[in-house]
Amino acid sequence: MITSRILAAAVFVMASPNVFSDDAWHPQVHGALAQGFAYTWGNNYYGDSQSGSNDLVEVAVNARATVMSSLLLSAQVMGHRAGGAADGTMKLDFAQLDYRVMEKSDGAWGIRIGRLKNTYGFFNATRDVVFSRGSVTLPSSVYYDGDGLRNFFFATEGAQLYAERDFGGNLGEFTLGIAPRYDATEEFEGVAGAGGLQGRVDARETMTAQWLQEWSHGRLRTGLSYLHFLLDYQPDAAAEGRYPILLESDFYVLSLQWQLPTWVVTSEFRYAHNASVAAGQSKAVNSDGGYVQVQRIFNAKWSGFLRYDLAYADRDDQSGRRWAAENAQSRHERYSRDLTLGVNWAPSSRWGMFAELHDIRGGGNAPNKDNMGTELRDKTQALFLMLAYRF
Amino acid sequence: MKKTTWRSWLRGEAVTKSLLKLGLIFWIGSASIRVCASEGEATMTAITHAGVTINISDRRSLRSFFSLRTRTWPDGTAVRVFAFEDQDPRHAAFCKSVLGTYPYILRRAWDRNLFAGTGLVPEIVTDEEEMMRKVSHTPGAIGYISSKNAATKRADARKRSKQ
Numbered sequence: 181m182i183t184s185r186i187l188a189a190a191v192f193v194m195a196s197p198n199v200f201s202d203d204a205w206h207p208q209v210h211g212a213l214a215q216g217f218a219y220t221w222g223n224n225y226y227g228d229s230q231s232g233s234n235d236l237v238e239v240a241v242n243a244r245a246t247v248m249s250s251l252l253l254s255a256q257v258m259g260h261r262a263g264g265a266a267d268g269t270m271k272l273d274f275a276q277l278d279y280r281v282m283e284k285s286d287g288a289w290g291i292r293i294g295r296l297k298n299t300y301g302f303f304n305a306t307r308d309v310v311f312s313r314g315s316v317t318l319p320s321s322v323y324y325d326g327d328g329l330r331n332f333f334f335a336t337e338g339a340q341l342y343a344e345r346d347f348g349g350n351l352g353e354f355t356l357g358i359a360p361r362y363d364a365t366e367e368f369e370g371v372a373g374a375g376g377l378q379g380r381v382d383a384r385e386t387m388t389a390q391w392l393q394e395w396s397h398g399r400l401r402t403g404l405s406y407l408h409f410l411l412d413y414q415p416d417a418a419a420e421g422r423y424p425i426l427l428e429s430d431f432y433v434l435s436l437q438w439q440l441p442t443w444v445v446t447s448e449f450r451y452a453h454n455a456s457v458a459a460g461q462s463k464a465v466n467s468d469g470g471y472v473q474v475q476r477i478f479n480a481k482w483s484g485f486l487r488y489d490l491a492y493a494d495r496d497d498q499s500g501r502r503w504a505a506e507n508a509q510s511r512h513e514r515y516s517r518d519l520t521l522g523v524n525w526a527p528s529s530r531w532g533m534f535a536e537l538h539d540i541r542g543g544g545n546a547p548n549k550d551n552m553g554t555e556l557r558d559k560t561q562a563l564f565l566m567l568a569y570r571f
Numbered sequence: 572m573k574k575t576t577w578r579s580w581l582r583g584e585a586v587t588k589s590l591l592k593l594g595l596i597f598w599i600g601s602a603s604i605r606v607c608a609s610e611g612e613a614t615m616t617a618i619t620h621a622g623v624t625i626n627i628s629d630r631r632s633l634r635s636f637f638s639l640r641t642r643t644w645p646d647g648t649a650v651r652v653f654a655f656e657d658q659d660p661r662h663a664a665f666c667k668s669v670l671g672t673y674p675y676i677l678r679r680a681w682d683r684n685l686f687a688g689t690g691l692v693p694e695i696v697t698d699e700e701e702m703m704r705k706v707s708h709t710p711g712a713i714g715y716i717s718s719k720n721a722a723t724k725r726a727d728a729r730k731r732s733k734q
Contacts, residue, residue, distance in 0.1 A: 206649055206651065206691055208691060208692060210685055210692065212686075240686070242685070242686065242688060244688060244690075244691060244692075246649055246691070249642075249643045249647040249648065249649055250642075250643065252642070252688075252689075252690065252691070254688030254689075255688065256686070256688060274687070274688055276688055278688075278689065280642060280643075283641065283642065283643060285631075285632055285635065285641065286631075288640070288641075288642075297687050297688075305683065305686075305687040306679075306682055306683050306686045306687055308686050309686060311682060311686075312679075312682040312683070312685070312686045344640065346631065346635065346640075348631075349631070351640075397634070397671055397672065398672060398676055439673070439676055441673060444675075477673075477675060480657060480658040480663060480674065481658055483675075526657070526658070527658075528656060528658060529656050529657045529658070529695060
C-alpha cells in the first residue's frame with residue numbers, strides 16, 4: 181500500500197499545472213462529486229433511511245500523466261460514504277503504472293502494476309461514481325453493492341497482464357491479474373456484524389481473469405469473469421467465541437449486453453462457490469444471482485431503465501427455509517429480489533440527476549451496519565436520488 | 572418444500588405490478604421521442620494536427636482513436652482526442668455517420684478510461700473555432716468539424732498557398 185501511495189502522490193504532483201508545466205506529460209486532473217438521498221419503508225439502506233438519509237456521498241479526484249508515450253501513470257483518491265458500510269474517509273482507490281508493450285492499429289498488449297481495479301463483470305472497474313455505473317445502485321446479485329463488500333471487490337494491489345485485438349469489428353479484450361498476500365481487515369470491517377471483526381483478515385491468494393468480446397462493432401458485448409480469493413481470518417487473542425476461518429471463494433460472472441440506438445439490454449449472472457474451514461469443520465456453499473436490465477435512451481439528456489435483480493445466499497436453499505429452521509432466524513435474510521425503475525437526466529456532460537424506485541423482497545442485500553439491533557424485514561420499498569457533478 | 576420462484580413472487584405483489592405498469596407507461600409515452608439522426612443533421616469530418624501524416628479515413632481506425640483504445644500514433648506521439656459535448660447534435664452526428672456507433676457507447680468507453688485510469692481522456696470543446704484552434708496547436712490531436720466548415724478551410728488554405 182505504501183508503494184501505491186508514493187505512486188499516487190507522484191501522479192498528482194506531475195499532473196499539477198502549478199508544479200510542472202511540461203505539457204509533454206499530458207497531465208489531466210478530473211473528478212466527480214455526488215450527493216445522494218435515500219428514503220425507505222422496511223429495511224435501512226445508506227444509513228437511517230427510514231427517516232430519510234443523506235449518508236450517500238461520493239467524492240473522486242483522479243490524475244494521469246504519460247511519462248513516455250508507452251507509459252501511463254494514473255491514480256484516484258475517493259471518499260465514499262454509504263451509511264454504516266463506508267464512512268467517507270478519502271482513500272486511495274487506485275494507483276497504477278501502465279506500460280503498453282506493443283500497440284498496433286488492430287491490437288495491443290501491456291502490463292499494469294500498483295493498486296489495480298479488479299476486472300469483474302461489466303461495471304466493477306467503473307463503479308466508483310454514479311456517472312460511470314449509470315444508476316444509484318448496482319445490482320447486488322453480482323456486485324454486492326448493498327452489503328459493504330464494495331471495497332473488497334473493487335481493487336487489489338498486484339499486477340495485470342492485458343491484451344486486446346480487433347478482428348474486423350469484433351474486439352476481444354483479455355485481462356489476467358494476480359495479487360500477493362495482503363491485509364484485507366479494513367475492507368471487511370464494513371461488513372462485520374454485531375461485535376465487529378475482532379481479528380484480522382489476510383487475503384492470501386487473489387486472482388482475476390476476464391474475457392470481454394464485442395461483436396458487430398459493439399452492438400453485442402459478451403463477457404466472462406473469474407475472481408478467486410483465499411481468505412484467512414485470525415481472531416484477536418481477547419476475542420471470545422471466535423474461531424480462525426479459512427475461506428476459499430471462486431466467483432464466475434457471465435455478462436451479456438445488446439446495444440441498440442435507443443435500447444440497451446444488459447444481463448449478468450453470477451455463480452459463487454465458497455468453501456470454508458472453521459473450528460475444525462468444513463462447509464461448502466454455492467450461491468448465485470443475476471439481473472436483467474432494459475434501458476431506454478429517450479434522447480441525449482433523458483434515459484430510463486427497468487431492472488429485475490435476484491440474489492440467493494444458498495443456491496440449494498433459495499427460499500432460506502432450511503437455513504431458517506437450522507438457525508432460528510428469518511428466511512428472508514437469505515435472498516433479495518429487487519425490482520427497480522430508474523430515470524436519469526443529464527442536462528450537460530457535467531451534471532447528472534439519478535432517481536430510482538425499488539420494490540425489494542428479502543433482506544439479503546440490506547447492509548448489516550444500517551440495520552443493527554432490528555430484525556430484517558421481508559419487504560422494502562425505497563426511493564434513491566442522486567445529484568452528481570463531474571469536472 | 573415449496574420453492575419461491577420469481578414468477579410466483581411477481582404474480583403475488585401489488586407494488587411490483589404497479590412499478591411494472593409505471594415502467595410500461597413510461598416506455599410507451601416516450602415512443603415518439605427519438606435519439607436517431609434527423610434528416611437535416613450536419614455531415615461531419617475528422618481532422619488531425621498537421622504533424623499526423625498517416626491516413627485515418629477508415630472507420631475502424633477512427634473508432635479505435637475516438638474510443639481511446641489506440642494511445643499513440645505510429646511515430647510515438649500521444650493521441651489527444653477533442654470532442655463536443657455529449658448532448659451536442661454535432662457529436663451525435665459524428666458518432667453515427669462517421670464512427671458508426673452511438674454517443675452513449677463512446678461515453679462509456681471514455682468513462683472507463685476516466686474512472687479506471689486506463690488512458691488519457693478527451694478534451695471537450697464548445698464550438699468549431701475552438702476545435703480547429705486546439706487541434707491545430709496540439710501535436711497528436713484528432714477531432715472533428717462539419718464537412719461544410721472543413722471544405723471552406725481547405726479552400727482558404729489553397730487560396731493562401733497560391734498567393
